[in-house]
Amino acid sequence: MSFPRRLTYSFPLFLTLCLVLTGGPVLKAADTDQVLVTVNGQPVTQADLNFARLSRGITGNQQAVNKQLLENLVDQRLIREFLAQQKITVPPKQLDESVLKVEKFIRKKGDDPQQVLTKMGFTPEKLRAAIALPLAWNIYARQEITLEKLQKYFDAHREELDGTRVEASHILLKLPAKATSDEIQNMKQKLVDLRQQIQSGKLSFAEAAAQYSEAPSKTDGGKLVTSAYRGKMPLVLTQQVFPLKEGEISEPFQSPFGMHLIILDKKHPGQFSLEDVRGEIYQILSSVLYDQTVQKLRSTAKIEWTAETKS
DSSP states (O other): OOOOSSOOSOTTHHHHHHHHHOOOOOOOHHHHTOEEEEETTEEEEHHHHHHHHHHTTOOSOOHHHHHHHHHHHHHHHHHHHHHHHTTOOOOHHHHHHHHHHHHHHHHHTTOOHHHHHHHTTOOHHHHHHHHHHHHHHHHHHHHHSOHHHHHHHHHHTHHHHSOOEEEEEEEEEOOOTTOOHHHHHHHHHHHHHHHHHHHTTSSOHHHHHHHHOOSGGGGGTTBOOOEETTSSSOHHHHHHHTTSOTTOBOOOEEETTEEEEEEEEEEEOOOOOHHHHHHHHHHHHHHHHHHHHHHHHHTTOOEEEOHHHHO
16 A cells, blocks of 8 residues: 555544544553654654554554654655744634634534543644644645646647547557566567557458457447536546547557457547636646655755664
């Protein structure tokens, strides 16, 4: 399991739901206070890790998962420090309202907010800090992501965002579960040869699909469901078909399903404007900005792992 570096949780309700519904033993103060890593002199403790696990609904104690969560917590420490340097603060009223929503939701489930936090070794102050971080980042991101940047992204990715739909067909050759590089290359060459036959007119794409494809759609000429960029068709296929012109066949490409050829049969232009998808574009650019900022901050940060977490 892996997690993006950006702030992946949705506050406050998802966080609260996980806190309330996830059970577990009460941890001793000594356990929750254990420092796992320091970031520019600021500690990340076992309590922080507990909180991150519960906020994502993660059970068990897999080392690889814990390490990835700790990497995320390192990123969050760096972002919090960066936002403080930028003098980004959350309006007290907004933060108070978010905290009250959390507490209200916990009480609605029949639990006491203070007891829930104490069980995790977490203080109310840390809860406020955890809630404040994504709110503060949003303030900063909205300053950086201008209308011009939104428009530029929309223009560059218009068909992915404006509701454009495609009709497409594909040919699938399945690969063995643990295919070798030679097997993959041989399968790819088969599709290269088949593509040449189709382009030369020796057989149609539908005929080739009926004869060679191993997908259920072979009986219908390889036809896929009509789909927007992020729709009913798997993204791994729409990423390949959207750049094509009508009637154009892709080069062979590999996916988790096997090796494919795909043809764009017809494209239906979308009608959504920038205003219709502004929120979606903002989230994309905010994630990109977060990752870029973290990468830059990590290049100069002093990150010290304890012996237990270093491996």
